[in-house]
Amino acid sequence: MCGIVGYIGEKQAAAVIYECLGYLDYRGYDSAGIATVENEKLHLKKDAGRLHDIEKKMSISKLPGTMGMGHTRWATHGVPNMVNAHPHTDSKNEFCLVHNGVIENFRKLKEEVESAGITPVSDTDSELIVHVIQNEYSKCKNAEEAVRRTIAKLQGSFALVIMHISERKLFLARNGSPLVIGFGNGEMFCASDVPALLHHTKRFTYLEENDFAVLTKEGIRIENKGKQVERKPVEIKWTAEMARKEGYKHFTLKEINEQPEALRETCEQDLGGVVAFAKKFRRIHIVACGTSYHAGLTFKYLVQKHAKIPCEVTVASEYSYAEIVDKDELILAISQSGETADTLSAVRRAKGKGMKILALTNVVGSSLNREADMAFYTHAGPEISVVATKTFTSQVAALAMLAFGLSGEKKMEEEVRKAPEFVKKILEKQGEMEKLAEKLMGKEDFFFIGRALAYPTAMEGALKLKEITYLHAEAYPAGELKHGPLSLLEKGVPIIAVAPSGETASKMIGNIGECKARSATILALSDDDEVLAEADIPIKMPPVPEPLVPIVYVVPLQLLAYHLAVLMKLDPDKPRNLAKSVTVE
Numbered sequence: 001m002c003g004i005v006g007y008i009g010e011k012q013a014a015a016v017i018y019e020c021l022g023y024l025d026y027r028g029y030d031s032a033g034i035a036t037v038e039n040e041k042l043h044l045k046k047d048a049g050r051l052h053d054i055e056k057k058m059s060i061s062k063l064p065g066t067m068g069m070g071h072t073r074w075a076t077h078g079v080p081n082m083v084n085a086h087p088h089t090d091s092k093n094e095f096c097l098v099h100n101g102v103i104e105n106f107r108k109l110k111e112e113v114e115s116a117g118i119t120p121v122s123d124t125d126s127e128l129i130v131h132v133i134q135n136e137y138s139k140c141k142n143a144e145e146a147v148r149r150t151i152a153k154l155q156g157s158f159a160l161v162i163m164h165i166s167e168r169k170l171f172l173a174r175n176g177s178p179l180v181i182g183f184g185n186g187e188m189f190c191a192s193d194v195p196a197l198l199h200h201t202k203r204f205t206y207l208e209e210n211d212f213a214v215l216t217k218e219g220i221r222i223e224n225k226g227k228q229v230e231r232k233p234v235e236i237k238w239t240a241e242m243a244r245k246e247g248y249k250h251f252t253l254k255e256i257n258e259q260p261e262a263l264r265e266t267c268e269q270d271l272g273g274v275v276a277f278a279k280k281f282r283r284i285h286i287v288a289c290g291t292s293y294h295a296g297l298t299f300k301y302l303v304q305k306h307a308k309i310p311c312e313v314t315v316a317s318e319y320s321y322a323e324i325v326d327k328d329e330l331i332l333a334i335s336q337s338g339e340t341a342d343t344l345s346a347v348r349r350a351k352g353k354g355m356k357i358l359a360l361t362n363v364v365g366s367s368l369n370r371e372a373d374m375a376f377y378t379h380a381g382p383e384i385s386v387v388a389t390k391t392f393t394s395q396v397a398a399l400a401m402l403a404f405g406l407s408g409e410k411k412m413e414e415e416v417r418k419a420p421e422f423v424k425k426i427l428e429k430q431g432e433m434e435k436l437a438e439k440l441m442g443k444e445d446f447f448f449i450g451r452a453l454a455y456p457t458a459m460e461g462a463l464k465l466k467e468i469t470y471l472h473a474e475a476y477p478a479g480e481l482k483h484g485p486l487s488l489l490e491k492g493v494p495i496i497a498v499a500p501s502g503e504t505a506s507k508m509i510g511n512i513g514e515c516k517a518r519s520a521t522i523l524a525l526s527d528d529d530e531v532l533a534e535a536d537i538p539i540k541m542p543p544v545p546e547p548l549v550p551i552v553y554v555v556p557l558q559l560l561a562y563h564l565a566v567l568m569k570l571d572p573d574k575p576r577n578l579a580k581s582v583t584v585e
Protein backbone atom coordinates (compact mmCIF):
# COMPACT_ATOMS: atom_id res chain seq x y z
CA MET A 1 0.00 0.00 0.00
CA CYS A 2 1.16 3.55 -0.61
CA GLY A 3 3.12 5.41 2.04
CA ILE A 4 2.65 9.06 2.92
CA VAL A 5 4.80 11.45 4.91
CA GLY A 6 4.17 15.15 5.50
CA TYR A 7 6.30 17.66 7.40
CA ILE A 8 5.99 21.28 8.47
CA GLY A 9 8.53 22.91 10.79
CA GLU A 10 11.95 24.54 10.77
CA LYS A 11 14.05 21.72 9.30
CA GLN A 12 14.66 21.04 5.62
CA ALA A 13 11.48 19.11 4.88
CA ALA A 14 12.78 16.96 2.00
CA ALA A 15 15.58 15.46 4.10
CA VAL A 16 13.16 14.64 6.94
CA ILE A 17 10.58 13.19 4.53
CA TYR A 18 13.15 11.12 2.64
CA GLU A 19 14.36 9.54 5.86
CA CYS A 20 10.81 8.87 7.11
CA LEU A 21 9.72 7.36 3.80
CA GLY A 22 12.54 4.85 4.20
CA TYR A 23 10.75 3.51 7.28
CA LEU A 24 7.62 2.89 5.21
CA ASP A 25 9.60 0.72 2.81
CA TYR A 26 7.93 -2.40 4.22
CA ARG A 27 4.56 -1.31 2.85
CA GLY A 28 5.83 -2.08 -0.64
CA TYR A 29 6.08 0.45 -3.50
CA ASP A 30 7.10 0.84 -7.10
CA SER A 31 7.70 4.61 -7.38
CA ALA A 32 8.30 7.54 -5.05
CA GLY A 33 8.48 11.31 -4.91
CA ILE A 34 8.81 14.39 -2.72
CA ALA A 35 7.49 17.94 -3.08
CA THR A 36 8.36 20.99 -1.02
CA VAL A 37 7.43 24.66 -1.00
CA GLU A 38 9.91 27.49 -0.60
CA ASN A 39 9.19 31.17 -1.19
CA GLU A 40 5.84 30.34 -2.74
CA LYS A 41 7.44 28.06 -5.29
CA LEU A 42 6.77 24.36 -5.61
CA HIS A 43 9.71 21.96 -5.97
CA LEU A 44 8.90 18.42 -6.99
CA LYS A 45 10.87 15.33 -7.96
CA LYS A 46 9.56 11.82 -8.49
CA ASP A 47 10.25 8.68 -10.46
CA ALA A 48 9.60 4.96 -10.74
CA GLY A 49 11.90 2.67 -8.75
CA ARG A 50 13.40 2.39 -5.28
CA LEU A 51 13.87 5.45 -3.08
CA HIS A 52 17.66 5.27 -2.90
CA ASP A 53 17.94 4.88 -6.70
CA ILE A 54 15.69 7.90 -7.19
CA GLU A 55 17.81 9.80 -4.67
CA LYS A 56 21.01 8.86 -6.52
CA LYS A 57 19.49 9.95 -9.82
CA MET A 58 17.79 13.20 -8.80
CA SER A 59 18.64 14.05 -5.14
CA ILE A 60 15.03 14.22 -3.96
CA SER A 61 16.14 14.72 -0.37
CA LYS A 62 17.80 18.04 -1.28
CA LEU A 63 14.69 19.94 -2.39
CA PRO A 64 14.56 23.31 -0.59
CA GLY A 65 11.89 24.39 1.90
CA THR A 66 10.61 23.62 5.39
CA MET A 67 7.21 22.26 4.39
CA GLY A 68 6.57 19.29 2.17
CA MET A 69 5.16 15.89 1.44
CA GLY A 70 6.45 12.57 0.17
CA HIS A 71 4.93 9.40 -1.16
CA THR A 72 5.79 5.83 -2.02
CA ARG A 73 3.32 4.50 -4.58
CA TRP A 74 1.96 0.99 -5.00
CA ALA A 75 0.34 1.10 -8.45
CA THR A 76 -3.43 0.64 -8.71
CA HIS A 77 -4.57 3.08 -11.45
CA GLY A 78 -1.82 3.30 -14.09
CA VAL A 79 1.56 1.60 -14.44
CA PRO A 80 4.50 2.50 -12.19
CA ASN A 81 6.30 5.35 -13.99
CA MET A 82 7.42 8.92 -13.35
CA VAL A 83 4.17 10.57 -14.49
CA ASN A 84 1.95 8.33 -12.39
CA ALA A 85 4.17 8.70 -9.31
CA HIS A 86 3.03 11.10 -6.57
CA PRO A 87 3.03 13.97 -5.63
CA HIS A 88 0.66 15.35 -8.29
CA THR A 89 0.22 19.03 -9.10
CA ASP A 90 -2.37 21.12 -10.84
CA SER A 91 -1.62 22.73 -14.20
CA LYS A 92 -0.50 26.00 -12.55
CA ASN A 93 1.83 24.30 -10.07
CA GLU A 94 0.02 25.91 -7.15
CA PHE A 95 -1.47 22.91 -5.40
CA CYS A 96 0.24 19.65 -4.74
CA LEU A 97 -1.11 16.40 -3.35
CA VAL A 98 -0.31 12.86 -2.26
CA HIS A 99 -3.03 10.23 -1.97
CA ASN A 100 -3.40 6.77 -0.55
CA GLY A 101 -6.54 4.84 -1.45
CA VAL A 102 -8.81 4.41 -4.44
CA ILE A 103 -11.22 7.04 -5.82
CA GLU A 104 -14.30 5.23 -7.04
CA ASN A 105 -15.97 8.13 -8.88
CA PHE A 106 -12.83 8.97 -10.85
CA ARG A 107 -14.71 8.86 -14.19
CA LYS A 108 -17.07 11.59 -13.04
CA LEU A 109 -14.14 13.67 -11.73
CA LYS A 110 -12.31 13.19 -15.02
CA GLU A 111 -15.29 14.54 -16.96
CA GLU A 112 -15.46 17.52 -14.61
CA VAL A 113 -11.75 18.23 -15.03
CA GLU A 114 -11.81 17.83 -18.80
CA SER A 115 -14.87 20.01 -19.20
CA ALA A 116 -12.91 22.74 -17.36
CA GLY A 117 -10.32 22.47 -20.14
CA ILE A 118 -7.72 20.56 -18.14
CA THR A 119 -6.05 17.45 -19.57
CA PRO A 120 -4.64 15.19 -16.86
CA VAL A 121 -1.10 14.05 -17.55
CA SER A 122 -1.19 10.77 -15.63
CA ASP A 123 -3.43 7.69 -15.61
CA THR A 124 -4.11 8.04 -11.89
CA ASP A 125 -7.32 8.74 -10.04
CA SER A 126 -5.25 10.81 -7.58
CA GLU A 127 -4.20 13.49 -10.07
CA LEU A 128 -7.84 14.29 -10.80
CA ILE A 129 -8.31 15.41 -7.20
CA VAL A 130 -5.70 18.16 -7.49
CA HIS A 131 -7.28 19.51 -10.67
CA VAL A 132 -10.70 19.59 -9.03
CA ILE A 133 -9.13 21.56 -6.15
CA GLN A 134 -7.63 24.05 -8.59
CA ASN A 135 -10.95 24.36 -10.34
CA GLU A 136 -12.72 25.09 -7.05
CA TYR A 137 -9.94 27.53 -6.08
CA SER A 138 -10.45 29.49 -9.28
CA LYS A 139 -14.04 30.03 -8.08
CA CYS A 140 -13.60 30.71 -4.34
CA LYS A 141 -9.97 31.96 -4.14
CA ASN A 142 -9.56 30.24 -0.78
CA ALA A 143 -7.28 27.19 -0.61
CA GLU A 144 -8.89 25.62 2.47
CA GLU A 145 -12.37 26.07 1.08
CA ALA A 146 -11.32 24.65 -2.31
CA VAL A 147 -9.91 21.56 -0.62
CA ARG A 148 -13.00 21.17 1.55
CA ARG A 149 -15.34 21.43 -1.46
CA THR A 150 -13.27 18.88 -3.37
CA ILE A 151 -13.25 16.36 -0.55
CA ALA A 152 -17.03 16.55 -0.40
CA LYS A 153 -17.07 15.33 -4.02
CA LEU A 154 -14.85 12.29 -3.47
CA GLN A 155 -16.19 8.75 -3.28
CA GLY A 156 -13.92 5.88 -2.33
CA SER A 157 -11.07 5.60 0.12
CA PHE A 158 -8.46 8.24 0.74
CA ALA A 159 -5.79 9.59 2.98
CA LEU A 160 -4.81 12.94 1.47
CA VAL A 161 -2.13 15.51 2.12
CA ILE A 162 -2.46 18.71 0.14
CA MET A 163 -0.51 21.96 0.09
CA HIS A 164 -0.81 25.30 -1.62
CA ILE A 165 2.22 27.41 -2.48
CA SER A 166 1.04 30.51 -0.66
CA GLU A 167 -0.03 28.88 2.64
CA ARG A 168 2.19 27.55 5.46
CA LYS A 169 -0.25 24.69 6.02
CA LEU A 170 -0.85 21.08 5.10
CA PHE A 171 -4.47 20.11 4.50
CA LEU A 172 -5.27 16.54 5.47
CA ALA A 173 -8.29 14.32 4.96
CA ARG A 174 -9.07 10.76 5.82
CA ASN A 175 -11.71 8.36 4.64
CA GLY A 176 -10.87 4.67 4.79
CA SER A 177 -7.08 4.99 4.60
CA PRO A 178 -5.06 5.65 7.75
CA LEU A 179 -3.21 8.88 8.51
CA VAL A 180 -1.34 9.35 11.74
CA ILE A 181 -0.29 12.74 13.12
CA GLY A 182 3.05 13.11 14.90
CA PHE A 183 3.50 15.96 17.39
CA GLY A 184 6.97 17.53 17.62
CA ASN A 185 8.27 20.69 19.27
CA GLY A 186 7.60 23.47 16.81
CA GLU A 187 7.16 20.93 14.05
CA MET A 188 4.37 18.58 13.01
CA PHE A 189 4.35 15.40 10.96
CA CYS A 190 1.86 13.14 9.31
CA ALA A 191 2.35 9.67 7.89
CA SER A 192 0.57 6.50 6.89
CA ASP A 193 2.01 4.61 9.81
CA VAL A 194 3.73 5.18 13.16
CA PRO A 195 7.15 3.57 12.39
CA ALA A 196 7.81 6.30 9.80
CA LEU A 197 7.97 8.94 12.53
CA LEU A 198 9.33 7.11 15.58
CA HIS A 199 12.76 8.73 15.39
CA HIS A 200 11.12 12.17 15.56
CA THR A 201 8.32 11.75 18.08
CA LYS A 202 6.45 9.31 20.30
CA ARG A 203 3.32 11.48 20.52
CA PHE A 204 0.65 10.54 18.01
CA THR A 205 -2.97 10.86 17.19
CA TYR A 206 -4.85 9.20 14.35
CA LEU A 207 -7.22 10.99 12.06
CA GLU A 208 -10.64 9.38 12.19
CA GLU A 209 -13.09 8.63 9.42
CA ASN A 210 -14.29 11.81 7.66
CA ASP A 211 -11.78 14.02 9.45
CA PHE A 212 -10.54 17.11 7.71
CA ALA A 213 -7.49 18.70 9.33
CA VAL A 214 -5.14 21.64 8.94
CA LEU A 215 -1.57 21.09 10.06
CA THR A 216 0.69 24.02 10.90
CA LYS A 217 4.05 23.84 12.62
CA GLU A 218 2.38 24.75 15.90
CA GLY A 219 -0.29 22.02 15.88
CA ILE A 220 -3.40 20.67 14.26
CA ARG A 221 -6.99 21.76 13.85
CA ILE A 222 -9.38 18.87 13.17
CA GLU A 223 -12.95 19.03 11.94
CA ASN A 224 -15.35 16.16 11.53
CA LYS A 225 -18.51 16.74 9.51
CA GLY A 226 -18.15 20.49 9.99
CA LYS A 227 -17.62 20.40 13.76
CA GLN A 228 -14.26 21.15 15.38
CA VAL A 229 -12.99 18.22 17.48
CA GLU A 230 -10.18 17.79 20.01
CA ARG A 231 -7.95 14.72 19.82
CA LYS A 232 -5.25 14.50 22.45
CA PRO A 233 -2.05 12.75 21.32
CA VAL A 234 -1.25 9.38 22.91
CA GLU A 235 2.28 8.43 23.94
CA ILE A 236 3.51 5.31 22.12
CA LYS A 237 6.10 3.14 23.86
CA TRP A 238 7.73 1.85 20.68
CA THR A 239 11.26 3.06 20.02
CA ALA A 240 12.94 3.95 16.75
CA GLU A 241 15.41 1.07 17.32
CA MET A 242 12.49 -1.36 17.27
CA ALA A 243 11.90 -0.34 13.67
CA ARG A 244 15.52 -1.08 12.64
CA LYS A 245 17.12 -4.39 11.64
CA GLU A 246 19.73 -4.33 14.43
CA GLY A 247 22.19 -6.64 12.71
CA TYR A 248 19.66 -9.13 11.36
CA LYS A 249 19.76 -9.75 7.63
CA HIS A 250 15.99 -9.29 7.37
CA PHE A 251 13.16 -7.92 9.50
CA THR A 252 11.44 -11.29 9.10
CA LEU A 253 14.26 -13.08 10.90
CA LYS A 254 14.53 -10.33 13.51
CA GLU A 255 10.82 -10.54 14.23
CA ILE A 256 10.84 -14.35 14.41
CA ASN A 257 13.58 -14.01 17.01
CA GLU A 258 11.69 -11.33 18.91
CA GLN A 259 8.86 -13.74 19.72
CA PRO A 260 9.90 -14.64 23.28
CA GLU A 261 9.94 -10.96 24.23
CA ALA A 262 6.72 -10.17 22.37
CA LEU A 263 5.02 -13.09 24.12
CA ARG A 264 6.34 -12.05 27.52
CA GLU A 265 5.00 -8.52 27.09
CA THR A 266 1.67 -9.81 25.79
CA CYS A 267 1.22 -12.38 28.57
CA GLU A 268 1.94 -9.83 31.29
CA GLN A 269 -1.27 -7.91 30.68
CA ASP A 270 -4.28 -8.22 32.93
CA LEU A 271 -7.35 -9.08 30.90
CA GLY A 272 -9.81 -8.84 33.80
CA GLY A 273 -11.82 -5.99 32.26
CA VAL A 274 -11.91 -7.64 28.84
CA VAL A 275 -13.04 -10.96 30.31
CA ALA A 276 -15.81 -9.24 32.29
CA PHE A 277 -16.96 -7.47 29.11
CA ALA A 278 -16.86 -10.63 26.95
CA LYS A 279 -18.70 -12.68 29.60
CA LYS A 280 -21.88 -10.72 28.97
CA PHE A 281 -22.35 -12.43 25.60
CA ARG A 282 -23.70 -15.85 24.77
CA ARG A 283 -21.73 -16.30 21.55
CA ILE A 284 -18.59 -14.85 19.98
CA HIS A 285 -18.16 -14.11 16.29
CA ILE A 286 -14.62 -13.44 15.13
CA VAL A 287 -13.87 -11.36 12.03
CA ALA A 288 -10.30 -11.18 10.75
CA CYS A 289 -8.11 -11.71 7.69
CA GLY A 290 -5.03 -13.77 6.84
CA THR A 291 -2.84 -14.56 9.80
CA SER A 292 -5.23 -12.86 12.22
CA TYR A 293 -7.96 -15.18 10.93
CA HIS A 294 -5.76 -18.17 11.76
CA ALA A 295 -5.25 -16.81 15.28
CA GLY A 296 -9.04 -16.51 15.51
CA LEU A 297 -9.42 -20.19 14.62
CA THR A 298 -7.18 -21.17 17.53
CA PHE A 299 -9.42 -19.14 19.86
CA LYS A 300 -12.55 -20.86 18.57
CA TYR A 301 -11.08 -24.20 19.47
CA LEU A 302 -10.06 -23.11 22.99
CA VAL A 303 -13.13 -21.08 23.93
CA GLN A 304 -15.56 -23.75 22.78
CA LYS A 305 -13.67 -26.56 24.45
CA HIS A 306 -12.83 -24.82 27.71
CA ALA A 307 -15.40 -22.05 28.24
CA LYS A 308 -18.23 -23.80 26.35
CA ILE A 309 -18.98 -20.54 24.54
CA PRO A 310 -20.06 -21.03 20.91
CA CYS A 311 -17.70 -19.25 18.55
CA GLU A 312 -17.83 -18.55 14.84
CA VAL A 313 -14.83 -17.34 12.80
CA THR A 314 -15.47 -15.55 9.51
CA VAL A 315 -12.97 -14.11 7.05
CA ALA A 316 -13.80 -10.40 7.38
CA SER A 317 -14.43 -9.84 3.67
CA GLU A 318 -17.12 -12.53 3.81
CA TYR A 319 -18.81 -11.27 6.95
CA SER A 320 -21.45 -9.17 5.23
CA TYR A 321 -22.72 -12.24 3.38
CA ALA A 322 -22.87 -14.35 6.52
CA GLU A 323 -23.84 -11.90 9.24
CA ILE A 324 -26.29 -12.75 11.96
CA VAL A 325 -27.80 -9.86 13.85
CA ASP A 326 -27.90 -11.13 17.41
CA LYS A 327 -27.32 -8.76 20.33
CA ASP A 328 -26.20 -11.76 22.40
CA GLU A 329 -23.28 -12.18 20.07
CA LEU A 330 -20.01 -10.33 20.58
CA ILE A 331 -17.96 -9.39 17.52
CA LEU A 332 -14.29 -10.01 18.20
CA ALA A 333 -12.23 -8.27 15.52
CA ILE A 334 -8.58 -9.31 15.28
CA SER A 335 -6.08 -7.27 13.30
CA GLN A 336 -2.37 -6.68 13.77
CA SER A 337 -2.51 -3.27 12.12
CA GLY A 338 -6.00 -2.31 13.21
CA GLU A 339 -6.31 -0.72 9.76
CA THR A 340 -7.34 -3.63 7.53
CA ALA A 341 -10.22 -2.34 5.40
CA ASP A 342 -12.06 -5.67 5.21
CA THR A 343 -12.02 -6.05 9.00
CA LEU A 344 -13.02 -2.44 9.60
CA SER A 345 -15.85 -2.74 7.14
CA ALA A 346 -17.20 -5.91 8.84
CA VAL A 347 -16.97 -4.14 12.21
CA ARG A 348 -18.77 -1.03 10.99
CA ARG A 349 -21.50 -3.17 9.50
CA ALA A 350 -21.97 -5.05 12.76
CA LYS A 351 -21.89 -1.81 14.76
CA GLY A 352 -24.52 -0.36 12.47
CA LYS A 353 -26.77 -3.22 13.52
CA GLY A 354 -26.19 -2.45 17.19
CA MET A 355 -23.64 -5.23 17.89
CA LYS A 356 -20.85 -4.73 20.42
CA ILE A 357 -17.23 -4.92 19.31
CA LEU A 358 -14.15 -6.22 21.08
CA ALA A 359 -10.86 -5.54 19.25
CA LEU A 360 -7.47 -7.21 19.47
CA THR A 361 -4.76 -5.21 17.70
CA ASN A 362 -1.05 -4.50 17.92
CA VAL A 363 -1.36 -0.76 17.35
CA VAL A 364 -2.63 1.48 20.13
CA GLY A 365 -4.92 4.16 18.72
CA SER A 366 -5.55 2.35 15.42
CA SER A 367 -8.87 2.72 13.62
CA LEU A 368 -10.12 -0.63 14.86
CA ASN A 369 -9.46 0.29 18.49
CA ARG A 370 -11.42 3.45 18.08
CA GLU A 371 -14.36 1.66 16.49
CA ALA A 372 -14.45 -0.90 19.29
CA ASP A 373 -16.41 -0.83 22.55
CA MET A 374 -13.49 -2.53 24.27
CA ALA A 375 -9.94 -3.28 23.10
CA PHE A 376 -6.99 -5.36 24.17
CA TYR A 377 -3.56 -5.65 22.66
CA THR A 378 -0.71 -7.78 21.55
CA HIS A 379 2.44 -6.10 22.82
CA ALA A 380 4.65 -7.31 20.00
CA GLY A 381 6.17 -3.95 19.05
CA PRO A 382 6.22 -2.72 15.46
CA GLU A 383 6.14 -5.50 12.89
CA ILE A 384 7.88 -4.24 9.79
CA SER A 385 8.06 -7.36 7.64
CA VAL A 386 4.98 -7.86 5.48
CA VAL A 387 4.60 -11.37 6.83
CA ALA A 388 3.14 -11.61 10.30
CA THR A 389 5.24 -13.73 12.65
CA LYS A 390 5.58 -12.32 16.18
CA THR A 391 2.12 -10.81 15.99
CA PHE A 392 0.58 -14.23 15.21
CA THR A 393 2.09 -15.92 18.25
CA SER A 394 1.23 -12.89 20.40
CA GLN A 395 -2.36 -12.93 19.12
CA VAL A 396 -2.68 -16.62 19.94
CA ALA A 397 -1.30 -15.99 23.43
CA ALA A 398 -3.62 -13.03 24.11
CA LEU A 399 -6.61 -14.99 22.82
CA ALA A 400 -5.71 -18.08 24.85
CA MET A 401 -5.56 -15.89 27.97
CA LEU A 402 -8.99 -14.53 27.11
CA ALA A 403 -10.36 -18.06 26.56
CA PHE A 404 -9.03 -19.22 29.94
CA GLY A 405 -10.22 -16.02 31.60
CA LEU A 406 -13.68 -16.92 30.29
CA SER A 407 -13.42 -20.53 31.41
CA GLY A 408 -12.03 -19.43 34.77
CA GLU A 409 -9.04 -21.80 34.46
CA LYS A 410 -6.24 -19.90 36.19
CA LYS A 411 -3.87 -22.87 35.81
CA MET A 412 -4.27 -22.84 32.05
CA GLU A 413 -3.54 -19.08 32.01
CA GLU A 414 -0.30 -19.89 33.81
CA GLU A 415 0.51 -22.46 31.10
CA VAL A 416 0.09 -19.75 28.46
CA ARG A 417 2.55 -17.56 30.36
CA LYS A 418 5.19 -20.26 29.77
CA ALA A 419 5.08 -19.57 26.01
CA PRO A 420 8.22 -17.34 25.92
CA GLU A 421 10.41 -20.09 27.43
CA PHE A 422 9.19 -22.73 24.96
CA VAL A 423 9.67 -20.41 22.00
CA LYS A 424 13.15 -19.44 23.16
CA LYS A 425 14.09 -23.12 23.17
CA ILE A 426 12.53 -23.80 19.79
CA LEU A 427 14.45 -20.89 18.25
CA GLU A 428 17.54 -23.04 18.75
CA LYS A 429 16.27 -24.99 15.75
CA GLN A 430 17.34 -22.25 13.32
CA GLY A 431 20.27 -24.29 11.95
CA GLU A 432 18.13 -27.43 11.58
CA MET A 433 15.46 -25.53 9.65
CA GLU A 434 18.07 -23.92 7.40
CA LYS A 435 19.42 -27.40 6.51
CA LEU A 436 15.89 -28.63 5.93
CA ALA A 437 15.26 -25.70 3.58
CA GLU A 438 18.34 -26.77 1.57
CA LYS A 439 16.89 -30.28 1.27
CA LEU A 440 13.55 -28.93 0.08
CA MET A 441 14.99 -26.60 -2.58
CA GLY A 442 13.42 -27.38 -5.94
CA LYS A 443 10.13 -28.69 -4.50
CA GLU A 444 7.18 -26.81 -5.89
CA ASP A 445 4.13 -28.04 -4.00
CA PHE A 446 3.78 -28.35 -0.24
CA PHE A 447 0.92 -29.76 1.80
CA PHE A 448 0.53 -28.91 5.48
CA ILE A 449 -1.75 -31.05 7.61
CA GLY A 450 -2.95 -30.97 11.19
CA ARG A 451 -5.91 -31.63 13.44
CA ALA A 452 -7.52 -29.51 16.16
CA LEU A 453 -5.20 -26.65 17.20
CA ALA A 454 -2.53 -27.98 14.86
CA TYR A 455 -4.81 -27.30 11.87
CA PRO A 456 -4.75 -23.47 12.08
CA THR A 457 -1.04 -23.87 12.80
CA ALA A 458 -0.67 -25.79 9.54
CA MET A 459 -2.69 -23.07 7.77
CA GLU A 460 -0.36 -20.41 9.11
CA GLY A 461 2.71 -22.45 8.07
CA ALA A 462 1.33 -22.78 4.53
CA LEU A 463 0.52 -19.05 4.39
CA LYS A 464 4.07 -18.12 5.44
CA LEU A 465 5.55 -20.38 2.78
CA LYS A 466 3.39 -19.13 -0.06
CA GLU A 467 3.76 -15.47 0.93
CA ILE A 468 7.54 -15.34 0.87
CA THR A 469 8.66 -18.18 -1.43
CA TYR A 470 5.82 -17.91 -3.99
CA LEU A 471 5.67 -21.73 -3.90
CA HIS A 472 2.38 -23.55 -3.89
CA ALA A 473 1.40 -24.46 -0.34
CA GLU A 474 -1.94 -25.67 0.98
CA ALA A 475 -3.15 -26.67 4.40
CA TYR A 476 -5.79 -29.29 5.10
CA PRO A 477 -7.38 -30.75 8.18
CA ALA A 478 -5.54 -34.09 8.08
CA GLY A 479 -8.81 -36.05 8.02
CA GLU A 480 -9.88 -34.23 4.88
CA LEU A 481 -7.07 -35.58 2.68
CA LYS A 482 -8.98 -38.71 1.74
CA HIS A 483 -11.92 -36.58 0.58
CA GLY A 484 -10.02 -35.18 -2.40
CA PRO A 485 -6.49 -33.83 -1.92
CA LEU A 486 -4.91 -37.32 -1.85
CA SER A 487 -5.29 -37.32 -5.64
CA LEU A 488 -2.63 -34.60 -5.79
CA LEU A 489 0.05 -36.66 -4.08
CA GLU A 490 2.97 -38.04 -6.06
CA LYS A 491 6.38 -39.38 -5.23
CA GLY A 492 8.42 -36.94 -3.20
CA VAL A 493 5.71 -34.29 -2.62
CA PRO A 494 6.45 -32.83 0.82
CA ILE A 495 3.75 -33.31 3.44
CA ILE A 496 4.39 -31.25 6.53
CA ALA A 497 2.50 -32.86 9.38
CA VAL A 498 1.95 -30.79 12.50
CA ALA A 499 1.35 -33.64 14.90
CA PRO A 500 1.82 -33.06 18.62
CA SER A 501 1.18 -35.86 21.10
CA GLY A 502 -2.28 -36.07 22.63
CA GLU A 503 -5.78 -36.75 21.40
CA THR A 504 -4.96 -36.27 17.71
CA ALA A 505 -1.68 -38.24 17.48
CA SER A 506 -3.02 -41.68 16.61
CA LYS A 507 -5.31 -40.31 13.90
CA MET A 508 -2.41 -38.26 12.52
CA ILE A 509 -0.36 -41.47 12.26
CA GLY A 510 -3.15 -42.90 10.12
CA ASN A 511 -3.21 -39.80 7.89
CA ILE A 512 0.57 -39.85 7.54
CA GLY A 513 0.25 -43.49 6.48
CA GLU A 514 -2.20 -42.48 3.72
CA CYS A 515 0.39 -40.05 2.37
CA LYS A 516 3.27 -42.51 2.66
CA ALA A 517 1.28 -45.03 0.65
CA ARG A 518 1.33 -42.43 -2.18
CA SER A 519 5.13 -42.08 -1.86
CA ALA A 520 4.94 -38.53 -0.50
CA THR A 521 7.85 -37.31 1.63
CA ILE A 522 6.72 -36.88 5.22
CA LEU A 523 8.13 -34.15 7.45
CA ALA A 524 6.59 -34.53 10.87
CA LEU A 525 6.83 -32.06 13.73
CA SER A 526 6.07 -33.93 16.91
CA ASP A 527 7.08 -34.82 20.44
CA ASP A 528 5.50 -38.25 19.97
CA ASP A 529 8.04 -40.97 19.13
CA GLU A 530 5.49 -43.05 17.25
CA VAL A 531 4.65 -40.12 14.99
CA LEU A 532 8.33 -39.31 14.48
CA ALA A 533 9.06 -42.95 13.56
CA GLU A 534 6.61 -42.64 10.65
CA ALA A 535 8.35 -39.61 9.16
CA ASP A 536 10.98 -39.45 6.43
CA ILE A 537 12.20 -36.26 8.07
CA PRO A 538 11.33 -36.15 11.79
CA ILE A 539 11.48 -32.76 13.51
CA LYS A 540 11.67 -33.42 17.23
CA MET A 541 9.62 -30.98 19.29
CA PRO A 542 9.47 -30.63 23.07
CA PRO A 543 6.24 -31.70 24.81
CA VAL A 544 4.13 -28.54 25.16
CA PRO A 545 0.89 -27.75 26.99
CA GLU A 546 -2.01 -28.02 24.52
CA PRO A 547 -2.81 -24.27 24.21
CA LEU A 548 0.82 -23.58 23.29
CA VAL A 549 0.77 -25.90 20.26
CA PRO A 550 0.10 -23.11 17.70
CA ILE A 551 2.67 -20.81 19.29
CA VAL A 552 5.49 -23.33 19.53
CA TYR A 553 4.86 -25.39 16.39
CA VAL A 554 4.53 -22.39 14.07
CA VAL A 555 8.08 -21.22 14.79
CA PRO A 556 9.90 -23.97 12.81
CA LEU A 557 7.42 -23.37 9.98
CA GLN A 558 8.22 -19.63 9.99
CA LEU A 559 11.94 -20.46 9.93
CA LEU A 560 11.51 -22.96 7.11
CA ALA A 561 9.66 -20.42 4.95
CA TYR A 562 12.26 -17.76 5.77
CA HIS A 563 15.28 -19.92 4.89
CA LEU A 564 13.69 -21.23 1.70
CA ALA A 565 13.01 -17.64 0.61
CA VAL A 566 16.61 -16.64 1.31
CA LEU A 567 17.98 -19.69 -0.55
CA MET A 568 15.74 -18.77 -3.46
CA LYS A 569 17.27 -15.27 -3.38
CA LEU A 570 13.94 -13.64 -2.60
CA ASP A 571 13.44 -10.77 -0.18
CA PRO A 572 11.26 -12.20 2.62
CA ASP A 573 10.56 -8.73 4.03
CA LYS A 574 8.87 -7.50 0.89
CA PRO A 575 6.98 -10.26 -0.90
CA ARG A 576 5.76 -9.36 -4.36
CA ASN A 577 2.19 -8.08 -4.73
CA LEU A 578 1.61 -7.89 -0.96
CA ALA A 579 1.34 -4.99 1.44
CA LYS A 580 1.64 -4.86 5.21
CA SER A 581 -1.48 -2.92 5.79
CA VAL A 582 -4.28 -3.68 3.35
CA THR A 583 -6.41 -0.57 3.43
CA VAL A 584 -8.62 -1.32 0.42
CA GLU A 585 -11.49 -3.80 0.34
Ligand code: AGP
Pocket (backbone or CB within 6 Å): 289, 290, 291, 292, 334, 335, 336, 337, 338, 339, 340, 343, 386, 387, 388, 389, 467, 579, 580, 581, 582
Ligand atom coordinates in the same frame (compact mmCIF):
# COMPACT_ATOMS: atom_id res chain seq x y z
C1 AGP B 1 0.23 -12.19 7.15
O1 AGP B 1 1.50 -12.71 6.98
C2 AGP B 1 -0.26 -11.42 6.00
N1 AGP B 1 0.63 -10.40 5.61
C3 AGP B 1 -1.72 -11.05 5.98
O2 AGP B 1 -2.44 -12.24 5.78
C4 AGP B 1 -2.30 -10.31 7.21
O3 AGP B 1 -2.34 -11.16 8.30
C5 AGP B 1 -3.71 -9.80 6.85
O4 AGP B 1 -3.62 -8.88 5.80
C6 AGP B 1 -4.41 -9.17 8.04
O5 AGP B 1 -3.72 -8.07 8.52
P1 AGP B 1 -4.09 -7.43 9.93
O6 AGP B 1 -3.79 -8.46 10.96
O7 AGP B 1 -3.22 -6.21 10.04
O8 AGP B 1 -5.55 -7.10 9.88
